[in-house]
Amino acid sequence: MTTIVKRPPVSQAARARRRNTNLAGYAFILPWLIGLIVFTSVPMFYSLYLSFTKYDALGAPQWIGVNNYVNMVQDDTFWKALGVTFKYVFLLVPLRLASALAVALVLTTNHKGIGLYRTVYYVPSLLGGSVAIAIIWARIFGSNGAFNGIISALSGTVFSFNWVGEISTALYSLILLGCWHFGSSMLIFVSGIKQIPASYYEAALLDGANPWQKFRYITLPALSPVIFFNLVQGIINAFKAFSEALIITDGGPLNSTMLFALYIYKQGFSYFKMGYACAMSWVLLVIISIFSIFVFKSSDSWVHYES
Amino acid sequence: MKKLLAVLLAAMMLAACVPALADEPVRVAWWGSESSNKVYLTFSDMFTAATGIEYEAEYLSWGDYWTKINTLAAANDMPDMVRMDYAYIKNYVDKGLLLDLTPLVEAGKINLSDVADSAISGGRFGDGLYGINAGSNGLVLAVNAKLVADAGMEVPTNEMTWDEYVDWVIAYHEKTGLLGTDLFNLKDFNLYRVFARQHGEELYNEAQDAVGYSLETLTKYFSDLKKMHDAGAVQNVADVTVDIGKENYPFAKAEAASTVTVTDSYTTYAKLLYDSCGLLELRIIPGSAETKAMFVKPSQFLSISANAEQVDKAAAYIDYWTNGEDANLYINGTRGIPISAKISSLVASNLDDISALAFDYMQVMAEYASDLYAPDPVAHTEIGDEFISQMTSVLFGNATPEEAAQKLIDFSNKALNN
Structure with a gap:
């Protein structure tokens, strides 16, 4: 039932009152607004300005035009870092998504103590890139590590290879570490899976669908908005990955784990070339934006919304 | 609404302008490994016990320390007493970020009467003295x-x-x-x-x-x-x-x-x-x-930042490092040979085996050393x-x-x- 109310002419006083409510609303979001302006917008645009300067953080910035961007083209390590980062993102994102989804599927089955398992599997994400993890990683994948021990035991020969220290494999050991941090995507998958109506599966069961068919034709499509969200998040986070490389390998050996964000950090905070670091940050922003736009555009064809 | 805003802003400004209280602690900063940090913290506690001056310590690993100090310098918020390295001190002096300690030395707030001039020359730039050598190493x-x-x-x-x-x-x-x-x-x-x-x-x-x-x-x-x-x-x-x-x-x-x-x-x-x-x-x-x-290198310099609020307390901290007898007996020469001749001989007569070896080595090494290289x-x-x-x-x-x-x-x- 609806009633049509004719709007009375707005009086001067009413208008003032409405303006007051608006102001009150702004007052309420003021802390957030100040935060956004002071801690995000201003530094962001200041960094855009700095990217056109030579700035060592101690003296005043000197305007040098597009020199930082030109230098980048001639910087071998810049290209190396870009290549390493692309490899890292393209391998890590699908692997992490798959492992998060797989674990989420297992953790949505009805078993005793499943809540405990959900918590346990989230723990690695909390540990993140800490020094302890670096040492554990060096121990597991080092020359005399547990990983080689397993290979030696299985193959019956003494196997010694430093997976985290050799040029050819160091990056893969970091990708493996990244996969291990699947916790937050997993939790989102778990809640997504729980929202799929049970009636879908019941209908499929009646039609005689096998588990794979149920997964392929019900779970995946129904979950696609969640996959989409995790994919975008995953891509952005993988491009920004930094602490693992800093703490475990410090970009070595021979820059084979020099992730882009780590190189930005080195230029900015080790060599104090803040202007150059800011310029690289903006390049990273553009790259991430392009990928995000691409994923958003492609989503029309594979993401299914319920409505 | 305007009134509310004005009140808010005024409150914020007031909070920022509260004058530095007299019993505010002196901010001290250093880099170090876990074992060094323990030594510096104990030293600082001894300093508080001896002088009654409270301290507030900021310490990080070598790399992170310089990132932080640089950022704080840019924000004009450096700690009062900062440890400087030979590799960086010149850059900080050139940018005017460190205080000339000469007036404090002349006023006796940092007592260098037992210190040979050659032992502090590393911290001299132009006419000013910008860092007191914390000890020598090699x-x-x-x-x-x-x-x-x-x-x-x-x-x-x-x-x-x-x-x-x-x-x-x-x-x-x-x-x-x-x-x-x-x-x-x-x-x-x-x-x-x-x-x-x-x-x-x-x-x-x-x-x-x-x-x-x-x-x-x-x-x-x-x-x-x-x-x-x-x-x-x-x-x-x-x-x-x-x-x-x-x-x-x-x-x-x-x-x-x-x-x-x-x-x-x-x-x-x-x-x-x-x-x-x-x-x-x-x-x-x-x-x-x-x-x-x-070469014999100053292991570190103790400096006071140009924006320091607690200059006298920072000077007392440096003075205690240089001349404090108990403190130096505790440090036991592990941070390099003390620059004060009096303290150095006091420490030398109380060394354990491990530290005595380093003391002796520094003397032997000096015979095989030539001029220190220019700051990098x-x-x-x-x-x-x-x-x-x-x-x-x-x-x-x-x-x-x-x-x-x-x-x-x-x-x-x-x-x-x-």
């Missing part, structure tokens, strides 16, 4: 005498040449299967500095617009490292990608016969090895005798990273020593002119 070759004796070999002498040392390292490995020296420390850029000085060269030329050594010197150095590496006398280069911390280095676990280190860090190893191997032996870097290639240029950090890269590349077999040497020189010369 590079050292630490040798695990027990391991060497077990192998039936002789501990190197101070007169040993560099080439003899390379052979000694390899011979030790061939006899025992253990490591002759520790690659974690061998890759130190400062060791190459000594090597260059052995050839009458420095890392940078006087104008600091090009390297100060020849292609031959660096090629020879890379070749010697490769020789030791390929013989298996140091750990595989892949095993030093991840820095596992001094306490886990092969030398600290009695798996390597010798290591290059700094006198400050020597005590860490000495304490770890004392029970199983007894005292270490300390020698100058092999090959430095004839050319007097060694700003690009030094970047060049140091490239040095490690090129050295790694040689040891992995990706480049010949000569190719890598040429690359480092090209890289350095470009970075120095940027």
Whole structure:
């Protein structure tokens, strides 16, 4: 039932009152607004300005035009870092998504103590890139590590290879570490899976669908908005990955784990070339934006919304 | 609404303008490993007990420390007392970020009456004194005498040449299967500095617009490292990608016969090895005798920032470091030899075995030392990273020593002119 109310002419006083409510609303979001302006917008645009300067953080910035961007083209390590980062993102994102989804599927089955398992599997994400993890990683994948021990035991020969220290494999050991941090995507998958109506599966069961068919034709499509969200998040986070490389390998050996964000950090905070670091940050922003736009555009064809 | 805003803003401004209270603590900052931090914290507690001045400490690892201090300097919010390194102090002085301590010394707030002028000259720039030397240190070759004796070999002498040392390292490995020296420390850029000085060269030329050594010197150095590496006398280069911390280095676990280190860090190893191997032996870097290639470096400077709010308290802190008897007996010379002659002899008469060795070494080393090098240029950090890269590349077999040497020189010369 609806009633049509004719709007009375707005009086001067009413208008003032409405303006007051608006102001009150702004007052309420003021802390957030100040935060956004002071801690995000201003530094962001200041960094855009700095990217056109030579700035060592101690003296005043000197305007040098597009020199930082030109230098980048001639910087071998810049290209190396870009290549390493692309490899890292393209391998890590699908692997992490798959492992998060797989674990989420297992953790949505009805078993005793499943809540405990959900918590346990989230723990690695909390540990993140800490020094302890670096040492554990060096121990597991080092020359005399547990990983080689397993290979030696299985193959019956003494196997010694430093997976985290050799040029050819160091990056893969970091990708493996990244996969291990699947916790937050997993939790989102778990809640997504729980929202799929049970009636879908019941209908499929009646039609005689096998588990794979149920997964392929019900779970995946129904979950696609969640996959989409995790994919975008995953891509952005993988491009920004930094602490693992800093703490475990410090970009070595021979820059084979020099992730882009780590190189930005080195230029900015080790060599104090803040202007150059800011310029690289903006390049990273553009790259991430392009990928995000691409994923958003492609989503029309594979993401299914319920409505 | 406007009123509300105005009140809010006024409150914020008031909060920012509350005058510095008289009993506010003095902010002190340093870099250090876990064991150094413990020493500095205890020292600071002793300072509070002796003077009644409260302190607030900010401490980080070496790399993070400079990031933080730089950021704080940019924000005009440096701690009152900051520790400075020889590599950075000039840059800070040039930018006007440090206080000239001369008036404080003249007023007796920092008492230097027992300090020889040569001991503080490192902190003098122009007419001003911008840092008080916290103690002196130097590079050292630490040798695990027990391991060497077990192998039936002789501990190197101070007169040993560099080439003899390379052979000694390899011979030790061939006899025992253990490591002759520790690659974690061998890759130190400062060791190459000594090597260059052995050839009458420095890392940078006087104008600091090009390297100060020849292609031959660096090629020879890379070749010697490769020789030791390929013989298996140091750990595989892949095993030093991840820095596992001094306490886990092969030398600290009695798996390597010798290591290059700094006198400050020597005590860490000495304490770890004392029970199983007894005292270490300390020698100058092999090959430095004839050319007097060694140098005595101020380990750190104690400085006061230009924006300091608690100048007098910071001065008291520095004074206590320099002249406090109990504190220096506690520090026991582990931060380098105290600059005050009175304190130095007091400490020397109370040393334990481990510290006495470092004290004696510093005196011996001074005989093999020549002038300290000029403070490094700003690009030094970047060049140091490239040095490690090129050295790694040689040891992995990706480049010949000569190719890598040429690359480092090209890289350095470009970075120095940027």
